[in-house]
Amino acid sequence: MLETRTGIVLVGPEGRVLQYNLSAAALLLADRAPRETLAQVLDDAEKFGLIAAGAKERILKLCASGGGNCQFDTVDGRSIHLAASSAEHGQILLEFIDVTPVVRSVRNEQRDPLTGLPNRVALLERLASILTGRDGVSGQPALLYIDLDRFKSVNDTLGHAMGDLVLKRVVDRMGRVLEDGDMLVRLGGDEFGLLQVGKSQPHAAEALGRKLIDIVGRAYLLQGNMVNLGVSIGVALAPADGDEAGLLIKNADLALFKAKSDGRGTLRFFTDDLNRRVQARRALEVDMRRALALREFDLAYQPQYDVGTKQLVGFEALLRWTHAERGVVSPADFIPLAEETGLIVPLGEWVLRTACRQAASWPAPLSVSINLSPVQFRTPELVPIVLSALGQAGLDPSRLDIEITEGALLDNTESVVAILEQIKALGARVSMDDFGTGYSSLSYLQKFAFDKIKIDQSFVRGVVSQPDSAAIVRAVAALGASLGMTTIAEGVETQAQLDEIGRFGCNQVQGYLTGRPLTAQAAAALIASVSARD
Amino acid sequence: MDYRLVYHSANRLESDQDQKHAQIEQILEKSRRNNAQVGVTGALMFNAGHFIQVLEGPPAAVEATFERIQQDDRHGDVALIQFEPIAQRGFSNWSMAYVGSSPTDRLNGIGARSGFDPGKLDAETLFQRLRALLTQEQV
Numbered sequence: 001m002l003e004t005r006t007g008i009v010l011v012g013p014e015g016r017v018l019q020y021n022l023s024a025a026a027l028l029l030a031d032r033a034p035r036e037t038l039a040q041v042l043d044d045a046e047k048f049g050l051i052a053a054g055a056k057e058r059i060l061k062l063c064a065s066g067g068g069n070c071q072f073d074t075v076d077g078r079s080i081h082l083a084a085s086s087a088e089h090g091q092i093l094l095e096f097i098d099v100t101p102v103v104r105s106v107r108n109e110q111r112d113p114l115t116g117l118p119n120r121v122a123l124l125e126r127l128a129s130i131l132t133g134r135d136g137v138s139g140q141p142a143l144l145y146i147d148l149d150r151f152k153s154v155n156d157t158l159g160h161a162m163g164d165l166v167l168k169r170v171v172d173r174m175g176r177v178l179e180d181g182d183m184l185v186r187l188g189g190d191e192f193g194l195l196q197v198g199k200s201q202p203h204a205a206e207a208l209g210r211k212l213i214d215i216v217g218r219a220y221l222l223q224g225n226m227v228n229l230g231v232s233i234g235v236a237l238a239p240a241d242g243d244e245a246g247l248l249i250k251n252a253d254l255a256l257f258k259a260k261s262d263g264r265g266t267l268r269f270f271t272d273d274l275n276r277r278v279q280a281r282r283a284l285e286v287d288m289r290r291a292l293a294l295r296e297f298d299l300a301y302q303p304q305y306d307v308g309t310k311q312l313v314g315f316e317a318l319l320r321w322t323h324a325e326r327g328v329v330s331p332a333d334f335i336p337l338a339e340e341t342g343l344i345v346p347l348g349e350w351v352l353r354t355a356c357r358q359a360a361s362w363p364a365p366l367s368v369s370i371n372l373s374p375v376q377f378r379t380p381e382l383v384p385i386v387l388s389a390l391g392q393a394g395l396d397p398s399r400l401d402i403e404i405t406e407g408a409l410l411d412n413t414e415s416v417v418a419i420l421e422q423i424k425a426l427g428a429r430v431s432m433d434d435f436g437t438g439y440s441s442l443s444y445l446q447k448f449a450f451d452k453i454k455i456d457q458s459f460v461r462g463v464v465s466q467p468d469s470a471a472i473v474r475a476v477a478a479l480g481a482s483l484g485m486t487t488i489a490e491g492v493e494t495q496a497q498l499d500e501i502g503r504f505g506c507n508q509v510q511g512y513l514t515g516r517p518l519t520a521q522a523a524a525a526l527i528a529s530v531s532a533r534d
Numbered sequence: 535m536d537y538r539l540v541y542h543s544a545n546r547l548e549s550d551q552d553q554k555h556a557q558i559e560q561i562l563e564k565s566r567r568n569n570a571q572v573g574v575t576g577a578l579m580f581n582a583g584h585f586i587q588v589l590e591g592p593p594a595a596v597e598a599t600f601e602r603i604q605q606d607d608r609h610g611d612v613a614l615i616q617f618e619p620i621a622q623r624g625f626s627n628w629s630m631a632y633v634g635s636s637p638t639d640r641l642n643g644i645g646a647r648s649g650f651d652p653g654k655l656d657a658e659t660l661f662q663r664l665r666a667l668l669t670q671e672q673v
Contacts, residue, residue, distance in 0.1 A: 169601070173604075173605055176605045211607065214607065214610060215604070215605060215607060218604045218612050219604070219612065219614050220601075220604075221539075221597045221600050221601065221614065221617060222597065223597075224593060224617070226614060226617070
């Protein structure tokens with residue numbers, strides 16, 4: 001018989017061994033003594049510790065089915081590929097090929113070099129074999145998508161070498177928490193996947209997740225550095241949350257996103273509701289990006305008046321979005337998403353430029369108030385953009401009024417104040433919006449010399465009927481007067497409210513009573529009619 | 535140069551007194567064995583709700599010991615309050631001294647009476663207190 005490195009066995013009817021070569025003998029016959037049937041050969045090969053447990057059944061099954069391929073391992077660690085094909089007279093030809101080098105390189109491709117963990121490819125493969133029932137595992141498989149909180153700042157502050165060290169330590173701790181049968185993989189950066197099989201769900205995933213959050217989230221001491229990390233986990237259960245590997249991973253990732261937005265250091269399960277909300281958000285995000293290109297955004301201008309002289313003093317520019325199918329989308333719905341996605345930066349720039357251009361067409365000294373998002377303060381371009389918007393429009397900076405909420409000052413107060421100083425240095429004015437609704441509005445007045453305080457409409461609305469609201473409006477008006485800041489009341493809807501506000505010494509007013517938001521043309525018409533009266 | 539590490543944590547031991555005692559014995563036995571091998575000395579204090587532990591030794595050995603402690607789920611809310619170089623060890627004779635010989639001993643009495651809360655004490659105070667208690671009671 002042909003002597004090659006490929007082991008060859010010719011099997012006749014009833015599993016009789018007809019012929020075999022030396023390679024096949026070396027692979028399957030411990031004592032090199034011939035056996036009558038293939039079943040006996042394999043029986044002894046297993047008994048003598050040549051082939052791994054389970055290989056015998058697979059090979060016999062393959063022969064019984066008349067042909068095909070399978071792979072098995074030898075006890076000494078080689079991987080053998082078996083091709084069975086039917087030959088003449090009902091005989092079957094078995095070819096055993098040693099594929100160890102190929103398998104090893106594939107296994108290396110499925111491993112993360114830093115941590116030694118299997119990678120995404122390995123997870124996909126294992127998931128596929130579980131989800132198609134090939135693995136015969138019991139119970140609902142659970143996929144935990146694990147992400148480290150604050151890992152980026154470790155890399156940024158301590159360097160990547162330390163970051164790598166931390167990751168290894170993290171994996172070490174995860175390993176302590178794992179149980180038999182769990183598969184831990186590194187999905188990338190600071191993301192890990194943990195596949196839990198054969199357990200009762202969702203309790204087992206929850207318990208394992210809590211343990212990971214506790215143990216992995218504890219402080220690390222590494223070469224004299226103390227490192228604090230958190231752990232967020234999203235869980236998807238198969239097959240309910242995905243009967244296909246890609247979908248299961250995606251849904252576990254969605255659950256992770258939810259866990260992160262719920263405040264990190266938490267675990268969340270995937271739910272249909274979560275899925276719907278995320279889909280809706282994605283759709284909104286896509287529409288919003290398109291809207292910017294299609295110019296579906298528009299600005300409305302709400303007039304602001306001097307309470308004493310009843311003169312028009314300016315307008316607040318308000319962002320409007322009219323979508324072809326959604327209709328009018330409320331800023332309350334799209335601004336938070338624009339802030340999260342960073343879309344607020346180009347959108348905010350568009351608002352600045354458009355409003356400045358519009359205001360430049362109004363007679364001086366009519367002003368325009370523009371709201372800036374806290375997110376815009378985190379970009380280095382804010383001041384140059386304000387300057388450029390003013391320059392392009394040819395608007396006197398004193399007619400631009402930048403409105404910010406307390407939210408902008410909450411984080412990195414110092415750097416935000418520095419930006420506000422620069423905006424003021426350009427000659428523009430700065431107002432504090434929604435005054436009184438935050439935690440420490442008063443302390444911010446000390447940190448920056450605002451030109452104007454906008455009293456929140458929640459207080460204005462109660463100014464006639466609720467003594468405490470009235471007291472607050474009166475106090476803020478007095479505060480503004482003594483600090484030399486203009487006060488403006490927003491949300492004024494009735495004459496009684498307007499009278500009360502005037503009595504308290506509020507300087508300006510804005511609201512449905514004195515004027516609703518107008519289109520640019522209507523605002524121009526209002527200005528024209530006011531000038532005609534004067 | 536030796537380092538000293540001080541931490542406190544909330545213990546999650548069994549509430550049954552005998553089991554608790556057995557668990558502490560086990561912790562001490564294991565840490566004495568491990569510490570002796572790597573040249574770490576220190577002291578462990580235990581009261582109804584907390585562990586306080588001092589570890590002294592070469593920094594790498596102290597870090598490795600602390601990592602093992604961090605992986606132990608018999609306690610939680612671990613607060614590391616000191617990790618600094620020291621001129622001289624405070625517990626050089628003990629691979630792991632135990633302040634208090636049983637969970638119902640005098641020390642716990644002191645802890646309960648004084649409303650002892652390790653979270654309110656700084657590392658130096660904890661260290662000094664452990665040393666004082668140890669020289670009074672155990673030697």
